[in-house]
Each structure stands twice: as C-alpha cells, then as structure tokens.
Amino acid sequence: MVVVTGASAGVGRAVVQRTIDPLGLVLKGGAWYLVARRSAGMRVYRVSRVAAVRALSDTFERPPEFELATFWDEWSRAFEQGRPRIEVTVRISADVRRHLGDDQRVEADGRVVVGFQTLDDAYRELLRFGADAEVLEPRELRERIAQTAAATAALVAAFASGDGELARRALDDRPGRSHSREQGQDRSDHRLGLGYFRRSRRALPGCGGI
Secondary structure (H helix, E strand, O other): OEEEEOHHHOOOOOOEEEEOEEEEEEEEOOEEEEEEEEOOEEEEEEHHHEEEEEOOOOOOOOOOOOOHHHHHHHHHHHHHHHOOOEEEEEEEOHHHHOOOOOOEEEOOOOOEEEEEOOHHHHHHHHHOOHHHEEEEEOHHHHHHHHHHHHHHHHHHHHHHHOOHHHHHHHHHOOOOOOOHHHHHHHHHHHHHHHHHHHHOHHHOOOOOOO
C-alpha cells in the first residue's frame, strides 16, 4: 500500500509518499493511528495526516510474532519517555490536583511538582485556575503569570471605571504588545487573563459582573 502524508496537515508541511505494509489501526484519544511496516522498520502514522492511499497489487506476509496491542503499549511508552518535559512546582488545592493529570508528585512540604511538555502548556493550564494555583518554580513561568494577572487587573479596572482613554492605555501596555510576532500569544494571554479574574474576581472589588 502507498500512503501520501502531510498534504492534509496544512501549509508548510512537506508531502511524503511511502510504501508500507499496514498491520493495524489504533484509536487513541479520539484519533486513529495506522501501525505499519516499512523497509526501514516499524512506523506509526496519524490517519488524519494521510492525504491519499493507493492499494498495490503486491502482497506481504504479516510477521507471525506481531501483536498489535503489545506493539502499541511498547511504542506508546517509548514515545512518552522521549517527549520534552519540564517540571513546574506549584502550591495548589486537592481539587485542582484532580484536574492536572497523573504526571505529578507531592513533596514533603506539601508543594506539588507537575510535569508539562512545554512552559506554554503549563502557562495555559495553570492560569485558568486563578488564585487556586500559585506557581513557585520556574521563575520564568511565575513572572509570566504575574505579568498577565497584573495587566488583566489593570484592564478590567480601567473598563470598570468607564475611562475610555485609561482602558486604551491598559490595552496598549499589555506584555508583548510591542512585538508583532508575539501579538497572537498576547491576545491568548489576555483571554486567559480574563478567565483568571472571572475565577478570582474577589481580587477586584466592584467588578463582580465581569
């Protein structure tokens, strides 16, 4: 079988054609994956990234020792171990812990160390808990959340005051606003920041209707 991958995944992704021996399909997290054999060895393809399939007249023999479930367990374990990982130390409640997955451990002093793939992932996940999650380390993440919280507090207070000029300045003064390359992230930070204060609006007296 010939598969063409990449074309359906968006602009900028290379289109690659491969000849493979399909061995099985796996449904994981709502996505289908194709397990196949190539001359270079076993491979796993995400079906949503396959743009075209063409069946060949050639046949192949399925490896007699191959078991799909066993292969998938071993491949998934190796994949997870090879992924980038950063640790974030937080002070959170037991309720918040239940929403942060299994990659976490509790230290003797009560602090919780949570694993994330990137700092951006940690930022997006933790900011939504508002005052119920305090980032202790790394410092870079702690400062980013503090900056977003302060900028959002200023923005909300400006709108609540009814002062249009003050609100405009608060919008312009948001972190990263001056860098066009970061404006997409800046807008995302602002939206997350509003969610932060919806959860923690007790920090802004008089703004309970936000």
